[in-house]
Amino acid sequence: MKKYRWQILAVLLVTFGVMLLASGCGGGGSADTVKVGVILPLTGDQAMFGTMEKNSFEMAYEELKAAGKTKVGDKEIQLLFEDDQGKQDVAKSATEKLVNQNKVAMLSGGYSSACSNVIAGSAQNMNMPFLVVTGSSDDITKSGWQYVFRGTAAPASKYTVSFWNMVDEGVVKLNNVALIVENTDFGKSSADGFRDDCAKRGINIVFDQSYEHGAIDFKPMLANMKSTNPDMIFAVSYVMDAAMIVKQMKELDFSTELFVGGGAGYTMPEFKDNSGDASEYIASTTLWVPNVAVPGAGEYFENYKNKYGKEPDYHGAQAYATMYVIADALSRANDFTSTEIQKALKETDVMTVMGPIKFEDWEGYTNQNKPNTYVVQWQKGELEVIWPEDVKSTDYVYPVPKWNER
Amino acid sequence: MTKRNLLMTIAFILVAVLIPVFIKAPYQMHILILVIIWAIIGTSWNLLGGYAGQVSFGHAAFFGVGAYAAGLLTFHYGISPWWGMLLGPVAAAVVSLPIGVICFRLRGPYFALAMLALGEIFRIVFLNIEAVTNGAKGILIMPEITSKMIYYYIALGALGLTLAVTYLIVNSKIGYYLVSIREDQDAATSLGIPTTLYKNLALIPSAFFTGLAGAFYTNYVAFIDPNIVFNLTNVSVMVILVVMLGGVATTWGPTVGAGIYILLGEVFRTTLGSANVLIFGVLVCVIILFVPNGIVGELSMLKQLVSRRKASVSGGI
Numbered sequence: 001m002k003k004y005r006w007q008i009l010a011v012l013l014v015t016f017g018v019m020l021l022a023s024g025c026g027g028g029g030s031a032d033t034v035k036v037g038v039i040l041p042l043t044g045d046q047a048m049f050g051t052m053e054k055n056s057f058e059m060a061y062e063e064l065k066a067a068g069k070t071k072v073g074d075k076e077i078q079l080l081f082e083d084d085q086g087k088q089d090v091a092k093s094a095t096e097k098l099v100n101q102n103k104v105a106m107l108s109g110g111y112s113s114a115c116s117n118v119i120a121g122s123a124q125n126m127n128m129p130f131l132v133v134t135g136s137s138d139d140i141t142k143s144g145w146q147y148v149f150r151g152t153a154a155p156a157s158k159y160t161v162s163f164w165n166m167v168d169e170g171v172v173k174l175n176n177v178a179l180i181v182e183n184t185d186f187g188k189s190s191a192d193g194f195r196d197d198c199a200k201r202g203i204n205i206v207f208d209q210s211y212e213h214g215a216i217d218f219k220p221m222l223a224n225m226k227s228t229n230p231d232m233i234f235a236v237s238y239v240m241d242a243a244m245i246v247k248q249m250k251e252l253d254f255s256t257e258l259f260v261g262g263g264a265g266y267t268m269p270e271f272k273d274n275s276g277d278a279s280e281y282i283a284s285t286t287l288w289v290p291n292v293a294v295p296g297a298g299e300y301f302e303n304y305k306n307k308y309g310k311e312p313d314y315h316g317a318q319a320y321a322t323m324y325v326i327a328d329a330l331s332r333a334n335d336f337t338s339t340e341i342q343k344a345l346k347e348t349d350v351m352t353v354m355g356p357i358k359f360e361d362w363e364g365y366t367n368q369n370k371p372n373t374y375v376v377q378w379q380k381g382e383l384e385v386i387w388p389e390d391v392k393s394t395d396y397v398y399p400v401p402k403w404n405e406r
Numbered sequence: 407m408t409k410r411n412l413l414m415t416i417a418f419i420l421v422a423v424l425i426p427v428f429i430k431a432p433y434q435m436h437i438l439i440l441v442i443i444w445a446i447i448g449t450s451w452n453l454l455g456g457y458a459g460q461v462s463f464g465h466a467a468f469f470g471v472g473a474y475a476a477g478l479l480t481f482h483y484g485i486s487p488w489w490g491m492l493l494g495p496v497a498a499a500v501v502s503l504p505i506g507v508i509c510f511r512l513r514g515p516y517f518a519l520a521m522l523a524l525g526e527i528f529r530i531v532f533l534n535i536e537a538v539t540n541g542a543k544g545i546l547i548m549p550e551i552t553s554k555m556i557y558y559y560i561a562l563g564a565l566g567l568t569l570a571v572t573y574l575i576v577n578s579k580i581g582y583y584l585v586s587i588r589e590d591q592d593a594a595t596s597l598g599i600p601t602t603l604y605k606n607l608a609l610i611p612s613a614f615f616t617g618l619a620g621a622f623y624t625n626y627v628a629f630i631d632p633n634i635v636f637n638l639t640n641v642s643v644m645v646i647l648v649v650m651l652g653g654v655a656t657t658w659g660p661t662v663g664a665g666i667y668i669l670l671g672e673v674f675r676t677t678l679g680s681a682n683v684l685i686f687g688v689l690v691c692v693i694i695l696f697v698p699n700g701i702v703g704e705l706s707m708l709k710q711l712v713s714r715r716k717a718s719v720s721g722g723i
Binding site: 042043044047082083085087088089090092093094096097099100101113114117118121122125126137139143183184185187188189210212 | 431432433436437440530533534536541542543544546548549552627628629631633634640672675676679680682683
């Protein structure tokens with residue numbers, strides 16, 4: 001080993017040298033393509049979501065290609081994926097590379113709020129159209145940035161629109177609610193929106209606490225909450241925490257009339273797997289479900305499952321729908337300068353698996369699609385849509401039976 | 407400084423100043439700016455960890471305080487975050503004082519452990535005092551300057567200042583005291599060196615310049631949240647890797663280390679797809695195995711190697 005170590009080192013150095021040169025020559029490219037840069041977390045702890053979105057982008061691209069829709073004018077759309085590792089300075093590097101080195105016509109992607117914020121800021125600075133896929137921080141479309149668009153993702157404080165509709169229709173009656181959220185941008189923004197909505201309707205918040213993402217023991221918090229005797233719990237958590245919370249509620253025999261999750265963890269198939277029968281009757285807000293009455297939604301779900309062997313959730317649908325929005329906007333753009341693409345995006349009015357997408361200015365938001373939200377509930381191990389009334393797949397169960405009466 | 411070293415330094419400064427004249431592409435400029443940010447943090451860490459031998463696992467605390475000093479000025483008072491370049495370093499130095507005063511009186515791993523805790527404490531505190539810091543939602547600023555060249559020269563100026571101050575400290579009486587403390591604290595004490603005082607004299611500038619890098623980071627990247635700037639692995643541990651790679655207790659080591667670390671990381675990310683982090687980790691292991699004293703630290707060995715090669719070739723003929 002010792003004898004060869006310098007040879008090994010030399011080989012390594014030469015390899016890296018070649019790679020360095022290769023990456024430096026990444027620019028240019030042929031004149032008959034119009035490039036779209038997509039920045040997603042493909043490694044790191046958000047890779048599970050990033051990979052699902054990348055797969056969905058590619059699936060949508062292949063379908064569009066088969067239909068001849070990737071040819072816009074005399075040019076072919078080309079997707080360039082970049083990994084942001086879930087880190088925001090890497091996201092900035094990726095943005096700089098795509099815009100200045102690869103000369104993309106527009107940007108898309110953005111999973112975490114932090115990375116989406118950085119990409120959006122840089123894109124606006126360089127007048128580069130950026131279509132957000134998932135990043136949900138309210139600020140992204142509240143900064144008045146003309147080049148930043150958000151179609152398939154709702155601002156975090158608007159995930160609950162459908163649920164409040166359920167309350168306003170008198171279906172759910174609330175006096176005292178408890179609120180627990182994870183201490184992240186998404187959790188905090190959701191909580192802010194929820195508090196405002198409660199205040200408007202005169203609903204008391206009897207318990208309001210955030211917890212560190214990745215906590216294990218929720219029992220002290222749940223025991224405190226139980227003593228405040230809430231009618232309903234609203235919780236925002238990722239998968240592992242979500243399963244832990246409902247399991248420990250069952251162990252404490254702590255029942256409420258309703259438990260509503262704020263998207264993220266509570267709709268994932270892993271949530272059901274990890275929490276077992278404790279997931280029964282847990283409701284959640286969501287942006288998309290496969291059995292919703294929108295054309296193409298079910299087909300997307302089935303095709304994805306067949307192709308990649310896993311079930312997609314709303315994150316995948318966001319990416320899939322975004323690809324269709326991009327193809328539509330580029331097909332309407334007069335040329336591929338950033339101002340023309342910006343104009344085309346602004347005029348978008350297209351039907352996708354996420355419902356209709358339009359970029360409008362409302363309530364202080366700029367270029368923000370008015371989101372379609374749904375309320376879902378786990379019933380007999382299946383995620384069923386219970387609200388809005390016209391797209392429901394089954395009836396709601398409310399108030400839910402107590403743990404010891406099931 | 408020998409004549410040769412002086413020439414090398416002048417050449418390096420000339421190259422660094424002239425780079426933007428030749429490289430105008432914003433992407434390459436961006437990478438260079440990141441290199442400079444890490445070079446500043448590395449050089450600061452090196453003063454404390456390399457020369458004085460006081461290993462810190464929590465430089466993220468100083469980095470984050472500097473970053474938030476700049477961010478909060480804009481967030482609360484609407485003052486340009488560039489003023490944070492003045493406030494940030496001072497705030498970081500103030501934060502470092504009590505830690506040094508308490509921990510440096512003790513022997514053993516207390517300073518390292520206290521710093522590890524400090525970084526995490528700051529992260530959790532900044533996450534939770536939302537009224538002041540906006541918590542996990544972070545602080546988003548809209549930068550006034552868009553030209554990369556301006557950022558480059560500001561960062562380069564900050565790095566120059568950091569390197570110059572570190573060089574002066576290391577080559578003054580303080581520097582010799584620090585090395586003596588690192589090598590044998592008992593001997594240093596018996597010679598009458600007030601060890602606690604001198605360790606603090608290394609910590610304060612180290613925190614100061616790390617805070618400077620943090621404040622610049624806010625200005626440049628334009629978004630910060632506590633999980634990013636107080637991150638244990640992505641800031642505190644990364645700076646140690648940068649210094650180890652370049653060469654501990656060498657003037658140019660951290661700068662060289664930052665250059666290699668950032669450039670290779672970016673090359674891997676853009677060429678290797680999903681395996682990039684894994685391969686990067688393997689590479690770091692390989693470098694630590696082959697050049698344990700860092701690139702700059704092993705320069706003489708590398709030179710020897712080259713000359714030996716030549717000798718053996720000529721001998722073989």
